[in-house]
Amino acid sequence: MADEIPGYNYGAREVARSPISDEEFEQLKVGAGFTQEDVRYLRMAGEVLQDQVAEIVNRWRSDIIVHIPHLAKHSRSLDGGPLPDYLARSNRRFEQWILDTCLRPYDRAWLDYQHEIGLRHTTARKNQVDHVSSTAEVPFQDVLSFIPVINETMKTYLARKGHSSDEVEKMHQAWSKSMLLQMAIWTKSYASAESTKRV
Amino acid sequence: MADEIPGYNYGAREVARSPISDEEFEQLKVGAGFTQEDVRYLRMAGEVLQDQVAEIVNRWRSDIIVHIPHLAKHSRSLDGGPLPDYLARSNRRFEQWILDTCLRPYDRAWLDYQHEIGLRHTTARKNQVDHVSSTAEVPFQDVLSFIPVINETMKTYLARKGHSSDEVEKMHQAWSKSMLLQMAIWTKSYASAESTKRV
Numbered sequence: 001m002a003d004e005i006p007g008y009n010y011g012a013r014e015v016a017r018s019p020i021s022d023e024e025f026e027q028l029k030v031g032a033g034f035t036q037e038d039v040r041y042l043r044m045a046g047e048v049l050q051d052q053v054a055e056i057v058n059r060w061r062s063d064i065i066v067h068i069p070h071l072a073k074h075s076r077s078l079d080g081g082p083l084p085d086y087l088a089r090s091n092r093r094f095e096q097w098i099l100d101t102c103l104r105p106y107d108r109a110w111l112d113y114q115h116e117i118g119l120r121h122t123t124a125r126k127n128q129v130d131h132v133s134s135t136a137e138v139p140f141q142d143v144l145s146f147i148p149v150i151n152e153t154m155k156t157y158l159a160r161k162g163h164s165s166d167e168v169e170k171m172h173q174a175w176s177k178s179m180l181l182q183m184a185i186w187t188k189s190y191a192s193a194e195s196t197k198r199v
Numbered sequence: 200m201a202d203e204i205p206g207y208n209y210g211a212r213e214v215a216r217s218p219i220s221d222e223e224f225e226q227l228k229v230g231a232g233f234t235q236e237d238v239r240y241l242r243m244a245g246e247v248l249q250d251q252v253a254e255i256v257n258r259w260r261s262d263i264i265v266h267i268p269h270l271a272k273h274s275r276s277l278d279g280g281p282l283p284d285y286l287a288r289s290n291r292r293f294e295q296w297i298l299d300t301c302l303r304p305y306d307r308a309w310l311d312y313q314h315e316i317g318l319r320h321t322t323a324r325k326n327q328v329d330h331v332s333s334t335a336e337v338p339f340q341d342v343l344s345f346i347p348v349i350n351e352t353m354k355t356y357l358a359r360k361g362h363s364s365d366e367v368e369k370m371h372q373a374w375s376k377s378m379l380l381q382m383a384i385w386t387k388s389y390a391s392a393e394s395t396k397r398v
Binding site (some may be wrong): 020024027028029030031032033034041069070071092105139140141142144145146148149151152173175177180181184185188190191194 | 219223226227228229230231232233263267269270339340341343344345346347348358367372375376378379382383384387388389390393
């Protein structure tokens with residue numbers, strides 16, 4: 001299924017390489033208290049979320065972001081008009097990202113792909129894979145400020161398959177840790193984009 | 200009490216001014232879904248935490264960070280030796296920051312002071328207020344990766360005063376939102392420090 005997602009090329013040769021070294025990546029995990037238990041609870045979360053990803057992304061995109069102009073504009077044309085294909089394509093990747101967050105091993109391929117996704121929110125690579133004309137960049141502060149909304153919504157969906165409240169809590173904690181790990185990785189995506197701008 | 204904390208100068212004229220405009224600051228709150236309900240639960244959290252801040256900071260610093268070399272080094276001298284005064288002074292500010300997060304209104308003075316605290320983790324202002332020689336900067340990715348640990352520990356302390364699990368959950372959510380808001384503010388602190396370096 002992932003093969004058919006437009007612009008999704010996890011593990012491919014053309015994916016950017018994160019400047020974060022393997023050692024720094026391990027340090028990020030240690031700093032976040034990210035352990036094998038989190039890996040197990042992310043797997044559980046992946047099973048719970050697998051058939052809900054379209055609904056989740058639809059909730060973020062069509063119930064929440066659409067009402068927040070400074071966020072919604074990044075999926076629209078520069079004059080604010082709709083770009084339904086762009087939205088549909090990036091929604092498919094957004095759905096797959098939930099699964100990759102839960103089910104993929106956090107190795108170099110994963111690290112590099114999170115960096116690639118980061119770059120696709122910056123002037124370095126936004127719009128390119130979909131060949132659209134939209135905003136040049138999603139400011140990093142706006143990405144960070146949206147993380148609580150992602151985490152909060154997620155809890156509802158994690159609780160839908162009859163797991164104990166302790167299990168839901170642990171899946172949610174593992175998810176939330178991953179969000180901050182990914183934001184840590186994105187600091188380098190935004191820094192790369194900035195340094196390219198200066199050249 | 201806050202008046203006696205070395206290097207703590209909330210609201211003072213010499214505090215840096217955040218480049219984030221009032222409008223952008225409102226957008227960050229909207230993006231994070233930060234509402235008046237969160238303000239109320241942060242107030243409740245402030246009451247719950249008020250007499251626990253020394254214990255909390257001690258837990259972070261002496262139980263957790265001390266065992267993570269790439270984080271611990273930022274409170275030590277460049278050769279890795281202890282700087283007990285630096286640690287003690289910054290611990291006092293760390294404690295006050297918990298209270299400011301919970302009890303201060305999120306207005307321009309608060310925004311500016313969070314930016315100031317951000318700068319004090321960068322090459323622009325780290326070590327200066329304490330006149331110490333330590334690492335030049337705490338990398339932003341390491342700050343971000345530590346947020347899950349801050350959030351997770353916090354839950355224990357929020358639950359200690361007999362509030363219902365729903366109240367604890369809501370205090371914790373409000374706290375977690377504030378953490379991401381603050382990290383969003385810090386993107387500009389780190390960007391300012393970078394642009395100063397280039398001059």
